[in-house]
Amino acid sequence: MTGAWWGAVLGLMLALGGVLTWAGLPVSRRVKLADRVEPYLDRPARRSSLLALDDPRPWSAGELLTPVAARAARLLDRLLGGAESVRARLHRAGMAGDVEAFRVQQVVWGVLCSALAVLLGMVLWFTRGTSPGVVLLLVGCAFLAGVMIRDSLLSRAAGRRERQIMAEFPAVAELLALSVTAGEGTAQALERVARxxxxxxxxxxxxxxxQARTGASLPEALHGLSRRTGIGPIIRFVDGLVVALQRGTPLGEVLRAQAADAREAARQELIEEGGKREISMMVPVVFLILPVTVLFAVFPGATMLRLAM
Known part of the structure; x- marks a missing residue:
């Protein structure tokens, strides 16, 4: 490594140290709303530090890295955008709609992939003399790959949960229709089915x-279910329940029809999946089984011709 590269590395480290020092100064910190309101709140008297049984360490690694991760998550959110899409996918995956926490996870995944890329870059540097610029490019690409992998895993989790909900929907709709037909109200039938x-x-x-017990109306809570799932049959199911609650219309036949439609949609999806699997099964048949069959059919004749010659 030449002196020019050593100077560049030392300059980069000095610049990074200056940026971290400036970020840690009180002048560059944002004043949170909780910090503004806290002086005006009544707090219980603090216990003496002599009676505290906490860890005597003045700071921990988590307390040091949490603000840095939060700032990196906010920066990543500004660069990528799509906060509403991420929040919708978090709800569809059954997670809390905390976009900032998900961005922090993306940053962590990116840092882990970057660490692996750094190790690989060091190996390439010392064994093959790879340029530091190539190593930095590899680290940047690894960070982006980690971010995108976490996003892809979220999409897969949302799709897997949607398929599970659609698999459960016909049985739940039929149970709800049975309860309503037996004479129970919509709210009581929902409670029985959920239990x-x-x-x-x-x-x-x-x-x-x-949510309905804590103050929200049942139609509002049901509309929240349709917003969280975002599935067409579930939205129609919720609309039917809301109409029945607001207008008092009969609900049993509607729920049975929705359950039948859901079963028909599931059967159609299975047929389509079977068609796709049939095409994919042609690959081993054509490239593995058929050549072996032809070889077994041709090899004895070729052997006899060789012996005859």
């Missing part, structure tokens, strides 16, 4: 009932 069922859709119904 007796297990799964993601039952958990969503239980959450709606909990």
């Amino acid at each position: 007796l069922s297990r799964g993601e859709l039952a958990a969503e119904l239980d959450l709606c009932l909990a």
Whole structure:
């Protein structure tokens, strides 16, 4: 490594230290709303530090890295955007709609991939003399790859939960129709189904009932379910429940029809999936089984011709 590269590395470290020092100064910190309101709140008297049984260390690594991770997450959110899309996918995956926490996870994944890229770059540097610029480019690409991998995992989790909800929907709709036909009200039927069922859709119904008990109206809580899931059959299911609650219309036949439609949609999806699998199964048949069959058919004749010659 030449002196010019050593100077560049030392200059980069000095600049990074200056930036971190400026970020840690009180002048560059944002004043949070909680910090502004806290002096005007009544707080219980603090215990003496002599009676505290906490860890005697003055700081921990988590307390030091949390503000840095939060700032990196906010910067990543400004660069990538799409906060509403991320929040919708978090709700669809059954997670809390905390976009900042998800951005922090993306930063952590990016840093881990960057660390692996740094190790690989060091190996390439010392063994093959790779240029430091190539190593930095590799580290940047690894960071972006970690961010995108975490985003892809969120999308997969949302899709997997949606498929599970759609698999549970026909049974839940039929149970609800049976309860309504037996004479129970819509709210009582929802409570019975949520209590007796297990799964993601039952958990969503239980959450709606909990929101209704804490002050929200049941139609508002049901509309929250449709917003969190974002699935077409579930939205129509919720609309039917809301209309029945507001207008008192009969609900049993509507729920049975929705359950039949959901089963038909699931059967159609299975047929389409079977068609795709049939095409993919042609690959081993054509490239593995058929050549072996032809070889077994041709090899004895070729052997006899060789012996005859």
